[in-house]
Amino acid sequence: MTVQSEKRSWLWVPTAYFAEGGPYMVVSLVSAILFKSLGMENDDIALWTGLMMLPWSIKPLWAPFIDLFRTKRQWILATQLLMALLFAGMAALIVRESLSAVLIGFFFLLAFASATHDVAVDGFYLIALDKHTQALLAGIRGTFYRIASVSVQGGLVMLAGLIEKHGGSLRSGWAYSLLLAAGAMLALFLWHCLVLPRPADDGPVGGGDRFLTDFLSPFVSFFRMRGIVWILLFLLFFRLAEAQLGKIAVLFLQDKPEAGGLGLGLDTIGILYGTVGPVALIAGGILGGVAAAYWGFGKTVWPLVCAINLPDIVYVYLAVERPASLWAVGGCIAVEQFGYGLGYTAILLVMVALAENSGRYKTSHFAIMTGITILGMMLVGILSGYAERHLGYVTFFWYVMVCTIPSFLVVYPVSRLIPADFGRKNR
Missing domain, CATH: 1.20.1250.20 (MFS general substrate transporter like domains)
Structure with a gap:
């Protein structure tokens, strides 16, 4: 890898792993706080938020298909755009009604999109970077994943609470928080359209008879x-x-x-x-x-x-x-x-x-x-x-x-x- 390519990796690795950590935390933690504030019982919250973790537990089963179809760069961009649309859709749903099966369905779709995005980013990291740069940026990827977790745990929940506390409704508070998440994911999508490299090895891997x-x-x-x-x-x-x-x-x-x-x-x-x-x-x-x-x-x-x-x-x-x-x-x-x-x-x-x-x-x-x-x-x-x-x-x-x-x-x-x-x- 050239010095220029190594420098360019600093443009996309931190933001790609920020895009990994945020949606995961929304599904695993923020969803429980949101459902509780909207009146769902604890046993139902545990049921639905538990089931939402299924995509991450079974992602090894569909990871090979990401290798077989399209490039990992395309998977990253497609899932980021999809997650931005899902966040916006959830904001619109909350404004209309506090809880619905459709809203829960959107969280499930977000979980599948996020887990697929994780597989694509991790694979792209191995393809686009040489071993030296992988080691060099190992700490950076983990740090920005945690920064995303902190931002979501604190920022989105706090924003919803502050809007409610200062005269807004609970639903409008959550809607603005989810719109903020949608805007952030859209910005990440546009940024990665510009800075993600196009490695020669990033292409579909033919399965053949031995797939x-x-x-x-x-x-x-x-x-x-x-x-x-x-x-x-x-x-x-x-x-x-x-x-x-x-x-x-x-x-x-x-x-x-x-x-x-x-x-x-x-x-x-x-x-x-x-x-x-x-x-x-x-x-x-x-x-x-x-x-x-x-x-x-x-x-x-x-x-x-x-x-x-x-x-x-x-x-x-x-x-x-x-x-x-x-x-x-x-x-x-x-x-x-x-x-x-x-x-x-x-x-x-x-x-x-x-x-x-x-x-x-x-x-x-x-x-x-x-x-x-x-x-x-x-x-x-x-x-x-x-x-x-x-x-x-x-x-x-x-x-x-x-x-x-x-x-x-x-x-x-x-x-x-x-x-x-x-x-x-x-x-």
Whole structure:
């Protein structure tokens, strides 16, 4: 790659990964806040927002078709334009009526478009950049993905709340927020029309007679991995508690005090999830990576497992005491998010280590493991709404603490498959 091409990559890599992170956060988190504010019950919110994660869990199944038809550049531009139109359509729907099956359908379409966009961008990154530039920009892509998450978690929710607070209706607040998202995605589409390169290798890959064999080979290879039963149990159950807490925590913050919640407004939730939470999350992620690089997998895995699970107890405190101080609420959210950022390093290390030793299909195996993890979280997340409805917030958060136990149990057999010094710098 020439110096000019390397410089040009700085024009599109940050914005492409910003376009990845934003829609994902809208579907995974903002949709729950929106549905709750418009009157949907917790169990229905958990059901629909859980099902919306399906496209990301099964995207390895349709990823090969992106290679077979058209170029990845065309897929990126087409999905970005589609997402801009979907955001605009959702804004129009909310103005007309607060909740409808059509609005939920638009969120599902956004999820499929976003997951397809993720596959195309990740593939384009590998084709358009040489290995040196890929390594150079690895941190940048992750940073801008997180910046998009922070912008969406805080910005869109806060804007909706501020418009409602200053005389507008709730529906108009959400409509303006979604129109802002539509404008941002349209701007990204137009920008990428100008700056995305046209790599010579970016073209349809003919499937031929061996397409089915080539498509199935990574899956067959994955299920033949040593210790596959323990690997599957780890992927499905390590995040059992987190998958349920993540669905209900934001609804608890938003719910009325008479229903057991904290009764926070959208503007306050936007501040907490746009500043305190992400800062703590990123700090925990950095510390977890540094610890793993210094001491290796063997010495850090159990502290990391504790970090992702034990801080969940703060929600028991919030549900029992229901403090009026935003400092107390923000502090609890910071503790839980810091622990999550720290502990997420554990699952990432396990998947990277397993993929690293899995032969020629490393990339496919990592994608399969990611899909299985999201599928497990989706199924459990769907049930979390029904559990909360029957248990109430206090008992539900105690139940979440019980659900942390499988996380510890599934780590031990998988940890025996990974070298203790994996990840350490001198390795």
